Amino acid sequence: MQPSPDGVSDPVLASRAAAGDTGAFAILVQRNLAGLRSFLRRMGAAPDVADDLAQDALVTAFERIGDYRGEGAFGGWVRKIAARLYLRALRAAGRLEPLETAPEAYASGHDAGQRLDLDAALERLPGMQRLCVSLQHGAGYTSAEIALSLGLPEGTVKSHISRGLARLRKDLGTP
Template sequence: MSGAQQTRLAGSHDVELAALAAAGDRAAFGELVRRHGSAVRGLLRRMGAAPAEADDVAQDAFLIAFERIGEFRGQGAFAAWVRKIGARQYLRRLQKERRIASLADAADEGADIAAPPDAAGRIDLDEALRALGPAERICVSMCYGAGLSHAEAADALNLPLGTVKSHVKRGLEKLRARLAPADPEERRRENG
């Protein structure tokens, strides 16, 4: 690929790149992968995938996106479209491994939430997500990371809508508690 073509593609909008890719321009699709690959892998890691597994699932997601690029109409962001594909691929992988059946049981056990971030005020969302139970982490990641509605997440997980809503609500409450800045009055009492 020439430098001029690379510059042209780098300056193109995602919708234009998707149209070019649908017409057979592999370089245009390569630019989409370059732009959005790390976001897809990041979402998968937040959903609970190990780094190597996130790479594998992201690669599968982009292969599917390439095969179905003609279905992308530009009505939403390409990034959201490919993240949804990645999230669904990861869930299919979980279902194959029979882990999805244990999510409801694991959610009841829950995870102990550690103290809020240290005094320096650092917030690590990935660390906070790892502190959630598996069901809560996946539901929150799907609804807020992949942009799926509660109903879409319920359908993808093959769980009742109310169950997904409960996992999301509990997960968000735990995240708020973990990520909220410590109350100065409470801090004074602790330091006594």
């Protein structure tokens, strides 16, 4: 793994944090907090919920820093934690099912030639497509892991991902 611009890699900082260096963990938080909030908003969390979940994910990461093996970026590891917390919050609120019937803002007033940024394009996806695409491409979950987490057949998850990616390509003007 490549060191960051300041010369210290995530695994080195995590190792220091596991040994009690709170300053090392603070650097990991500084590097990852904004991206973590954005990831949660892309999944569909409201800004205030994304902020709370990002903080909860970082607290969990701090408590379990010894579990981080350094096989990938710390940001990816903490995104998986945040994704699990978000899914739990959706289940607790009883909102997993209604996501599938999200309003179709996509169809109204959409100019085919207009290029949208990724955040806006993700917001226009139906909720379950956005969630599945974000879990796979944002948190690195496999379709089998997503299916297990959401209680859906794997084929359904693959379909949501495929349709979501096709719609994103169309919105973003990519082949």
